[in-house]
Amino acid sequence: MGRDRHRFTRQLDDLQKRAKSDKPVDKGVNKLVHSIEQSTALVARRQESVPDIIFPENLPISARRDEIAKLIDGNQVVILAGETGSGKTTQLPKICLELGRGVKGLIGHTQPRRIAARTVASRIAEELNTPLGESVGYQVRFSDHTQDTSHVKLMTDGILLAEIQHDRYLNKYDTLIIDEAHERSLNIDFLLGYLKQILPKRPDLKVIIPSATIDLERFSEHFNKAPIIEVSGRTFPVDVHYRPMADTEDDLYGAITETVSEILETEKGSSRRGGDILIFMSGEREIREGALALRRAQFPHLEILPLYARLSLEDQNKVFNGHKGRRVVLATNVAKHNHPNLVLRKKRKKKKGLADNNGSE
Template sequence: MRRTRQRIHDRKPADQLTVKLRDEHARAVQRAKRRAEVRLKLDYPDSLPVSSRRNDIQKLIKENQVVIVCGTTGSGKTTQLPKIAREAGAGKAGRIGVTQPRRLAATGMARRVAEEMKTDYGKGVGCQVRFDDSTCEETIIKFMTDGILLAETRNDRHLLQYDCVIIDEAHERSLNIDFILGYLKNLLTYRPDLKIIISSATLDAEGFSSFFDGAPVIEVEGRAYPVEDFFLPPGKDEELSNHILRAMRWISDVDPDGDVLVFLPGEREIRDAAKKLEGQHWPDTEVLPLFGRLSMGEQQRVFKTGGRRRIILATNVAETSITIPGIHYVIDSGLVRLSRYNPRTQVQGLQIEQVSQASARQRRGRCGRVTDGICIYLYDRDTLEQSPEFTDPEIRRTSLAGVILQMDL
């Protein structure tokens, strides 16, 4: 459009550009008609706390360009916010885009929302992650990783395919999320019709509100059963795999059937623990790993419940976004592998650190969803209380070169 106007202003031939513009407009009209024919069921489960606040959230979306929704684990934000945005009028002039920090969360939540809205996955509700695009022209609600949205800004500077963007799990403050938030703030001036919904699972939402010039914040309580905390510090020179085995034996004495989610810092620790636990030959028990390098098929195994007890060994990929069904117990190693940039050596490296208090709360919140839960910390209470309140945002501990080049600035 800009090029066409400029050529006409300069009294240069613009026939070809005008024809292309007309063709693109005709295609856009046809896409809008096809999307208007897609029917999405708007049904809100009464068991989810966010459902009771949907009218309040809708009102804020209609009256404000930016809304921040702060809800604890189990409130139903991820699956219900796209429906609430749709009911508030979004998804008509463009798509509703929903970002997730990880592939597993994006694909899993897209399938869940498609099922709830009674539409085929890939049609009314779809998902795009790297090397896999399950969307079509009729797609109204599009789940994606935050990296996909960031990459789209190269060819669609004003994100014209969307009339609403939901940034989920914003509290993770990954490099992509921070760049997207900054980009969207600058975009608001050019797109007054664009609605932005920021979803955070921790209570630092006031920082987001301040960044977006006092955007309104609405809090949603989580849904959870009581969770008991037990601290099981390591013995002298005790290896992590042996420490986990000791915690598992403690749980097995209490309940030999309940599913267990174990948080570990990385793939190597998961494999060591899996070997140790599988060597116990507990009856009707399976050990399932969960980390980012697994294929999508292998990652999806953790969502399938059966007659056997599951011990799921996961990195922080299971800390937010996804809800693994049937978890009764959580074992928190208290460790996380974080990427940090050393400006002196100009090398980005992974190092194991103590988790923040916010991350510990997120891990604890993985149990207590279906019944009373137990969380076992493999460290003492003093260590938890002395941990940093929040994890450092990735933008403060990494090189910015990659994301700047990706945005083609």
């Protein structure tokens, strides 16, 4: 295993120093040989347990996977510009697996948010037809669902940062995918800067930077003109309706309730079943109060679900589990990668000292 190489080298150096000093080394040599045999056996088990890999033909990235694989194989760093719906988040780890990565070390895949780390891991595991936590696992704060034979590890960028404290060169990974790089959070920027420093000392490490189609040249320049490949996304017809708050609506939650009521009323008598409704809100308190207002309205056959980072795992999973009825999900931007039929966006910025006009879009 890649994570053991540095330890074995250090142990061998110690044994050589002991031998030069005429100190006994037999016990140390036997221990080192045993450790190497264990590490070799683990690599063999990991190789045997690599699942069959299938790529969905309807995703744009699948059509270019050979080109992407060739770039990854021939370069230490690759910048992948993928539009929404291209499939970059779920398919990149599988492309790396197909290349033989993830056997001598983990394929680490960071996400800015815990919910994203869990749901992406679940999706990849489902596509590989393997139980979550085995070949594909995830780690977020207070929760580690990986094992020795895991090939792909989803995690928050904060988890990877914490690992640097006890693994300076991130030796447990042979591939790192830093997703959502365009968000340019403090964690992401620190990781990108740190990775640039350690790459010369880790020539075996591959780094892939998936990003929206912005700042591509800056990412490339940062990593010494790393190659860029662009993958188109999928677009769907979207109708945008702006609904300002009426004079009779004196609060945000009343406006949201009335808007949902109008949507349901408009669809009455339609032969096509309406989809779920996603309402973006700026924080946990607004989500809880909005959910309470909708429940008080007692809409028939409508499930109201909040979604925010501090919600329990069980309650978060309700949003992603299958269901028969119709749902209204009130969420922060942790839900921005899901695809309901209707999205309500509260048009109010969260900025100290300023208060924009309210409206639903």
